[in-house]
Amino acid sequence: MFSIIFKMPGSKPLQIRKIEGHSCTIDLRLEKLAMVPFFKDLSITQLQEINEKFRAAHFLKNEVIYRESEQARMLRVVVFGTVKLLKHTEAGKDIVLDILQPGDLFGSLSVLGDKIYPESAQAYSDVCNLSINSDDFYTILKKYSSVGIGVLNMTAERLQSAQQQIQELSTFSVEKRIANILLRLYKKFGENDNPNKLIQLPLSRMDLADMTGTSPETASRIMSHFKEEGIIKSGRQWVSILDEKKLSEITNL
Amino acid sequence: MFSIIFKMPGSKPLQIRKIEGHSCTIDLRLEKLAMVPFFKDLSITQLQEINEKFRAAHFLKNEVIYRESEQARMLRVVVFGTVKLLKHTEAGKDIVLDILQPGDLFGSLSVLGDKIYPESAQAYSDVCNLSINSDDFYTILKKYSSVGIGVLNMTAERLQSAQQQIQELSTFSVEKRIANILLRLYKKFGENDNPNKLIQLPLSRMDLADMTGTSPETASRIMSHFKEEGIIKSGRQWVSILDEKKLSEITNL
DNA sequence: CGGTCTGTTGAAGGATTTCAACACTCGTGG
DNA sequence: CCACGAGTGTTGAAATCCTTCAACAGACCG
Numbered sequence: 001m002f003s004i005i006f007k008m009p010g011s012k013p014l015q016i017r018k019i020e021g022h023s024c025t026i027d028l029r030l031e032k033l034a035m036v037p038f039f040k041d042l043s044i045t046q047l048q049e050i051n052e053k054f055r056a057a058h059f060l061k062n063e064v065i066y067r068e069s070e071q072a073r074m075l076r077v078v079v080f081g082t083v084k085l086l087k088h089t090e091a092g093k094d095i096v097l098d099i100l101q102p103g104d105l106f107g108s109l110s111v112l113g114d115k116i117y118p119e120s121a122q123a124y125s126d127v128c129n130l131s132i133n134s135d136d137f138y139t140i141l142k143k144y145s146s147v148g149i150g151v152l153n154m155t156a157e158r159l160q161s162a163q164q165q166i167q168e169l170s171t172f173s174v175e176k177r178i179a180n181i182l183l184r185l186y187k188k189f190g191e192n193d194n195p196n197k198l199i200q201l202p203l204s205r206m207d208l209a210d211m212t213g214t215s216p217e218t219a220s221r222i223m224s225h226f227k228e229e230g231i232i233k234s235g236r237q238w239v240s241i242l243d244e245k246k247l248s249e250i251t252n253l
Numbered sequence: 254m255f256s257i258i259f260k261m262p263g264s265k266p267l268q269i270r271k272i273e274g275h276s277c278t279i280d281l282r283l284e285k286l287a288m289v290p291f292f293k294d295l296s297i298t299q300l301q302e303i304n305e306k307f308r309a310a311h312f313l314k315n316e317v318i319y320r321e322s323e324q325a326r327m328l329r330v331v332v333f334g335t336v337k338l339l340k341h342t343e344a345g346k347d348i349v350l351d352i353l354q355p356g357d358l359f360g361s362l363s364v365l366g367d368k369i370y371p372e373s374a375q376a377y378s379d380v381c382n383l384s385i386n387s388d389d390f391y392t393i394l395k396k397y398s399s400v401g402i403g404v405l406n407m408t409a410e411r412l413q414s415a416q417q418q419i420q421e422l423s424t425f426s427v428e429k430r431i432a433n434i435l436l437r438l439y440k441k442f443g444e445n446d447n448p449n450k451l452i453q454l455p456l457s458r459m460d461l462a463d464m465t466g467t468s469p470e471t472a473s474r475i476m477s478h479f480k481e482e483g484i485i486k487s488g489r490q491w492v493s494i495l496d497e498k499k500l501s502e503i504t505n506l
Numbered sequence: 507c508g509g510t511c512t513g514t515t516g517a518a519g520g521a522t523t524t525c526a527a528c529a530c531t532c533g534t535g536g
Numbered sequence: 537c538c539a540c541g542a543g544t545g546t547t548g549a550a551a552t553c554c555t556t557c558a559a560c561a562g563a564c565c566g
Contacts, residue, residue, distance in 0.1 A: 087420045095420045110409035111402060118413045141402055148401035149364055149394055155408045156363035160371045162415035167340045167348045169422040170466030174554070205513060213423030215555055220513060236512060236563055427522070458545060468523055473545055489531055489544060 029056065029130060032079045035103040038150020050140060054130040059123035061202075072108035072115040074131040081127035082189075082201065085119050086210065096210040098158070099124060099201065101188065108134040109155060111141060124201065169213055172251075177212040178222050179250040182232070186241045198240040282309065282383060285332045288356040291403020303393060307383040312376040325361035325368040327384040334380035335442075335454065338372050339463065349463040351411070352377060352454065354441065361387040362408060364394060377454065422466055425504075430465040431475050432503040435485070439494045451493040 033039055033047055033054070042050070056079070059065055065076070068087060083100040097119055100106055106121055111134060141148045168177055182199070189200045201207075209219040223239075226232045231243045241247065286292055286300055286307070295303070309332070312318055318329070321340060336353040350372055353359055359374055364387060385393075394401045421430055435452075442453045454460075462472040476492075479485045484496045494500065 087416070089420065089424050091424065093424055095423050097416050097419065110406050110413075112406045118416060138402075141405075142398050145395050145398040145401055148398055148405060149391075152394075152401060152405045152408060153363050153365045155405060155412055159362075159408055159412045159415060162412060162419060163340070163350050163371060165419055166350065166415060166422065166466075167342065169419065170348050171342050171344065171346055204511095213419075216513085217515085217556080218554060221515080221554095224514070234513095457543095469545085470524080470547085471522060474547080477546070487545095 026051075028079065029054070032077065032102060032130070036077055036105065037103070037154060038147050040150070041146045042144065046144070053136045053140070054132050056128060056130055059127045059129075061123055061126050063123045063127075065121040065123060065127070065129075066107065066117050068117055068120045070117050072117045073134055074107050075105065075109070075134050075137045076107040076121075076129045076131045078102050078104045078106070079128045079130055082124040083127055083129070084122045084124040086122065087119050094210045095213065096207060097162075099185070099189075105151070105154060107131070108137075109151070111138050174212060174214045174218055175222050175225075176251050176253065177214070178208060178219060179226075179247045181208065181211050182239065182241060183244065183247050183251065185239075186244065190241065196240050197242065198238060202237040203239050204237050279304075281332065282307070285330065285355060285383070289330055289358065290356070290407060291400050293403070294399045295397065299397070306389045306393070307385050309381060309383055312380045312382075314376055314379050316376045316380075318374040318376060318380070318382075319360065319370050321370055321373045323370050325363075325370045326387055327360050328358065328362070328387050328390045329360040329374075329382045329384045331355050331357050331359070332381045332383055335377040336380055336382070337375045337377040339375065340372050347463045348466065349460060350415075352438070352442075358404070358407060360384070361390075362404070364391045427465060427467045427471055428475050428478075429504050429506065430467070431461060431472060432479075432500045434461065434464050435479075435492065435494060436497065436500050436504065438492075439497065443494065449493050450495065451491060455490040456492050457490050 029051055030044075030047055033051055039047060039050070054077075057076075059081075065083065066072075066074070078100050079102055081102070083104070083106060084096060085098045085100065085106060087095045087097060089095070108115060108117070115134070141151070168180060172180070185199050185201065185203070186197070191198060191200055205216045205219045205223065208223070209216045212219070223232065223234055226247075227234060229243075229246070231241075231246050233240045233242060282304055283297075283300055286304055292300060292303070307330070310329075318336065319325075319327070331353050332355055334355070336357070336359060337349055338351045338353065338359060340348045340350060342348070361368060361370070368387070394404070421433060425433070438452050438454065438456070439450070444451060444453055458469045458472045458476065461476070462469045465472065476485065476487055479500075480487060482496075482499065484494075484499050486493045486495060
């Protein structure tokens with residue numbers, strides 16, 4: 001078993017952008033707000049009006065943005081970096097529900113009701129986000145029905161994706177689930193311009209285990225297997241996809 | 254092992270109401286529409302206007318209402334009976350995502366986008382529902398922002414519940430998952446007025462397996478175990494809950 | 507340069523599935 | 537009205553997948 005890792009001397013495969021040197025200028029804020037799918041029908045003037053209600057906040061990698069079962073007061077939009085949504089269990093095991101990109105919405109989605117965060121949010125890299133009080137957002141929803149329809153649509157998509165995950169957890173082997181999550185992460189976070197096909201996330205075996213509902217050891221074993229087959233390359237907290245086709249064959253096996 | 258089943262001679266424990274003798278009068282339709290949480294802020298006149306757009310449809314038990322990956326054109330509201338939402342797998346195994354009651358919404362939830370049903374819907378009993386063209390519903394959403402907010406809220410709740418299920422599938426043993434689903438079904442479909450604590454559903458071992466992502470055999474073994482412990486009574490397609498407290502202890506073990 | 511975090515691998519044990527046989531219930535049609 | 541057959545539930549035993557415990561190796565950080 002020769003699992004050769006190509007070391008680039010002095011440079012780790014995964015380059016993580018730090019928050020230093022990043023600043024949330026008005027232009028960047030407006031650009032990111034306009035990127036949010038459900039603000040796309042609004043005029044510049046309306047966007048600026050909405051922008052007034054948002055406040056920028058920064059988090060360093062691994063900082064907790066909010067915790068499960070806290071009072072849910074804020075709706076947030078990722079501007080820079082990636083955010084991990086997760087649930088904790090009494091046994092200390094975490095479940096990763098989703099990983100968010102710039103433009104994604106999180107936090108207090110449900111405007112009515114008990115307003116308790118159903119999951120925790122943690123900065124997966126250095127993060128900048130915009131947050132809005134949920135009462136203010138409620139006002140926007142009432143005023144602009146297109147925004148509500150957009151949010152509804154995004155929520156419906158996430159529901160579909162969650163139900164897809166339920167099906168996979170119920171019927172797929174761990175190997176299939178890991179092949180699948182690698183494909184999905186590659187589609188979402190793969191750098192298509194870069195030939196080394198790296199997933200742009202500090203992805204650990206533990207993370208993979210938490211996303212697929214298995215143990216880190218099993219995740220490691222399966223990743224080793226994929227490496228032997230030449231399907232992936234991987235090191236400490238980085239993964240790159242060599243053979244996308246073989247991966248999707250495994251999921252459809 | 255004495256699993257005594259109290260037979261009521263000539264009468265099965267579970268009485269299923271047939272659709273014969275049921276008719277969707279205007280009054281019943283309005284009553285059910287008013288029951289839908291996100292129509293609650295509308296006036297009678299507005300309700301009547303919306304009612305015009307809905308058409309009633311009837312399905313016999315086990316009839317398929319729509320199939321996964323069909324074109325999604327209709328949004329539906331359950332008026333009478335129960336509906337099973339499920340996903341099929343190539344291996345022939347089904348996953349039950351949800352069981353719906355009168356007042357619940359299903360079908361083409363996402364108003365924009367590709368409009369493909371992400372799951373199948375099947376009549377779990379004889380069913381009457383109202384359906385509306387999704388374009389017509391889109392018009393309503395644009396006109397009444399309160400409706401959009403209500404639907405958003407319902408969708409957000411379902412998303413939460415799906416994520417809860419993901420956590421349970423990832424971390425709970427089959428025994429805990431079955432205890433949990435029994436409790437949830439009992440809360441939703443238990444007849445509180447009736448002393449025999451029956452879950453008002455034709456619940457088979459296969460159904461339980463499809464809801465918890467296990468095999469019918471394992472579900473049967475665990476149900477047998479619960480019977481021995483005096484926690485439940487159960488026969489062919491019926492379950493009643495004797496000891497709710499013990500069940501919730503099992504889920505929290 | 508040590509210490510901590512991450513990844514790897516082995517081996518034993520446990521949970522669950524699968525295959526198989528059988529019992530029972532219910533509806534149907536003779 | 538009874539008998540049949542399909543559908544449903546039960547149970548055993550073997551096989552499989554996965555977890556858990558444990559030890560160790562390598563990478564990164566200060």
